Amino acid sequence: MEDTEIRGAPSVIDRYFTKWYKTDLKGKPCEDHCVLQHSNRICVITLAETHPLLQKGKAIKSISYQISSACSRLENKVSGKSKRGGQFLTELAPLCRITSTDGEEFTIFSCVRGRLLEVNADILTRPNLLLEKPSTEGYIAIILPKFEESKSITEGLLTRTEYEDVVSKRAAMKGLRNHYWYITMQCTDAWEGGRAKWHTCNILEPKKKKVQKGELSTRRQFLYL
Amino acid sequence: MREKTMCLGKDDVIQVKEAYKWILHSLVSQELGVPALAKSLFEVSVGFKHPETDGDCHFLAATCSGCFKPAKNKQSVFTRMAVVKALEKITEESFRRKFSCPPKRPTTLCALQEIQCLHVPVFVAGRYNKFSRTLPQTPWVIDGERRMESSVEELITAPLLSAFQAEGFNFSSSGREDVDVRTLGNGRPFAVELLNPHKAQFSTEEVHQLQETINKSSSKIRVRDLQIVTREAVGHMKEGEEEKTKSYCALIWTQRPIEENDIEFLNDIKDLNIAQKTPLRVLHRRPLAVRQRVIHTMSAQYRDSHHFCLQLRTQAGTYIKEFVHGDFGRTRPNLCDLMKTETDILELDVESVDVDWPPVIPEPESQKGRSSLPEHQHKDTPPSQEDIQCHPLGSLF
Numbered sequence: 001m002e003d004t005e006i007r008g009a010p011s012v013i014d015r016y017f018t019k020w021y022k023t024d025l026k027g028k029p030c031e032d033h034c035v036l037q038h039s040n041r042i043c044v045i046t047l048a049e050t051h052p053l054l055q056k057g058k059a060i061k062s063i064s065y066q067i068s069s070a071c072s073r074l075e076n077k078v079s080g081k082s083k084r085g086g087q088f089l090t091e092l093a094p095l096c097r098i099t100s101t102d103g104e105e106f107t108i109f110s111c112v113r114g115r116l117l118e119v120n121a122d123i124l125t126r127p128n129l130l131l132e133k134p135s136t137e138g139y140i141a142i143i144l145p146k147f148e149e150s151k152s153i154t155e156g157l158l159t160r161t162e163y164e165d166v167v168s169k170r171a172a173m174k175g176l177r178n179h180y181w182y183i184t185m186q187c188t189d190a191w192e193g194g195r196a197k198w199h200t201c202n203i204l205e206p207k208k209k210k211v212q213k214g215e216l217s218t219r220r221q222f223l224y225l
Numbered sequence: 226m227r228e229k230t231m232c233l234g235k236d237d238v239i240q241v242k243e244a245y246k247w248i249l250h251s252l253v254s255q256e257l258g259v260p261a262l263a264k265s266l267f268e269v270s271v272g273f274k275h276p277e278t279d280g281d282c283h284f285l286a287a288t289c290s291g292c293f294k295p296a297k298n299k300q301s302v303f304t305r306m307a308v309v310k311a312l313e314k315i316t317e318e319s320f321r322r323k324f325s326c327p328p329k330r331p332t333t334l335c336a337l338q339e340i341q342c343l344h345v346p347v348f349v350a351g352r353y354n355k356f357s358r359t360l361p362q363t364p365w366v367i368d369g370e371r372r373m374e375s376s377v378e379e380l381i382t383a384p385l386l387s388a389f390q391a392e393g394f395n396f397s398s399s400g401r402e403d404v405d406v407r408t409l410g411n412g413r414p415f416a417v418e419l420l421n422p423h424k425a426q427f428s429t430e431e432v433h434q435l436q437e438t439i440n441k442s443s444s445k446i447r448v449r450d451l452q453i454v455t456r457e458a459v460g461h462m463k464e465g466e467e468e469k470t471k472s473y474c475a476l477i478w479t480q481r482p483i484e485e486n487d488i489e490f491l492n493d494i495k496d497l498n499i500a501q502k503t504p505l506r507v508l509h510r511r512p513l514a515v516r517q518r519v520i521h522t523m524s525a526q527y528r529d530s531h532h533f534c535l536q537l538r539t540q541a542g543t544y545i546k547e548f549v550h551g552d553f554g555r556t557r558p559n560l561c562d563l564m565k566t567e568t569d570i571l572e573l574d575v576e577s578v579d580v581d582w583p584p585v586i587p588e589p590e591s592q593k594g595r596s597s598l599p600e601h602q603h604k605d606t607p608p609s610q611e612d613i614q615c616h617p618l619g620s621l622f
Contacts, residue, residue: 009569038505078512136553
């Protein structure tokens with residue numbers, strides 16, 4: 001653990017929490033979440049380090065806990081020791097929506113079943129907390145799983161090792177794509193004109209970066225086997 | 226004569242119960258050669274049964290059926306409370322019709338059912354020190370499995386239970402500390418309620434002997450000012466938990482390198498108001514709330530570029546660990562905010578619990594000069610292997 005090496009002693013997270021991961025939420029690539037599970041079963045939902053929002057150059061435009069016209073996570077109120085009144089969440093319940101300055105929208109999900117105790121209101125006024133300290137002050141929400149379910153909630157989640165596996169496989173795939181040779185073909189007619197005609201423009205070159213979203217792509221690269 | 230009797234009010238009539246006590250107590254007292262008191266430290270309860278008259282009150286069920294509701298736990302519907310309630314409801318005429326007054330003379334004697342002896346609880350109070358970082362205050366059991374060896378509670382109460390020959394106990398103290406926190410200084414006030422002690426008379430010397438027994442049994446704790454107190458006195462201790470201040474000493478780690486003058490400003494901070502949301506580590510068993518607390522004074526001693534020792538005097542109920550590391554930003558302001566860097570707490574000691582109770586018991590003359598543990602002996606000795614939790618740095622201090 002990097003943290004321990006620098007400081008010489010386990011951090012608060014190392015001492016009390018186990019890290020669990022859920023990757024590619026709702027099929028969206030790299031939208032990874034990290035669930036910090038305390039030894040007392042309470043779960044803190046945070047962004048994993050590979051989440052697009054935490055990559056270089058991203059800035060936050062807005063954060064909203066209003067996930068539908070009828071439901072705002074900010075209005076969640078719990079009372080008493082048994083935390084009555086907290087919204088009960090399933091794994092794919094949305095917690096909040098975050099919009100970045102470059103127009104991308106991300107939804108953060110619960111990842112675990114349980115009662116919502118609180119959402120982090122601080123990130124509404126200081127969104128930088130989320131970017132700078134995603135694992136601590138920039139947490140998204142705190143969830144209390146049912147006592148009987150405290151062990152089973154992690155069944156659908158990845159351990160740190162499994163997560164690291166997924167991340168390194170992603171990097172390898174990326175590398176692989178650059179390693180193989182492709183035939184680049186271009187179509188002569190636009191899509192609207194009916195079936196497209198393709199001719200080869202380049203043969204055997206490495207994978208080129210994808211074109212920007214929204215542009216009509218007239219070039220395609222096909223894997224040469 | 227008739228007119229005279231009609232002037233009697235309810236209170237002028239002696240209850241059968243009182244007359245019975247007056248007669249019986251003096252008879253028992255004579256027979257056993259001890260004084261018999263209505264209220265005493267030692268209660269003997271003698272139960273009798275008399276099947277012949279068991280059914281006497283059953284007629285009340287017909288007249289006041291509302292008073293007699295069957296319940297799961299009750300053997301008979303005719304409980305004392307229910308009968309009393311019915312007697313208040315029933316009219317005199319109705320009563321006289323159903324039951325002869327005075328009642329008929331029974332033909333059998335009553336028989337002994339059981340004798341129970343009970344001594345009122347004895348309260349033993351004192352102050353305890355905890356020198357170990359691997360000793361919980363109360364037994365730590367999860368799912369029937371013990372997670373940690375022994376506890377402060379067991380080390381103190383075991384010798385007391387056997388000396389007083391008590392059947393059970395209730396342990397309470399003026400606040401608590403975590404497993405990994407030591408309690409130094411004068412120690413933390415505690416009180417043990419010993420239930421049904423078979424031996425309740427102890428001299429001051431005998432109590433002091435008990436204190437020595439506890440102290441010899443383990444080096445992990447130390448008890449002082451052990452004494453027998455009244456139930457009312459125990460209230461002082463609980464007062465302490467909510468109202469009195471506590472002093473602590475914490476070993477702090479900082480992420481950014483610091484110099485001596487970087488921590489001087491902490492000494493000047495007085496009565497800092499902080500807002501603490503319920504710490505995550507206790508949130509599973511406490512309600513979610515924000516607690517306003519005050520840090521009265523602080524004092525910092527530099528150790529090296531990433532460590533310093535912080536002494537604090539705070540309001541009762543302040544979560545020190547969370548003030549130091551911030552608890553995900555849920556305690557504000559916290560030490561990270563003040564120091565403008567990530568800080569963490571490596572070790573914590575309770576230096577004093579500022580409650581004036583129980584009264585100090587001076588060491589008896591015979592004990593003076595004996596080598597009893599000096600105040601901070603344990604603080605200055607290097608911590609033993611078992612005391613250091615997973616903090617390799619702990620061994621340097």
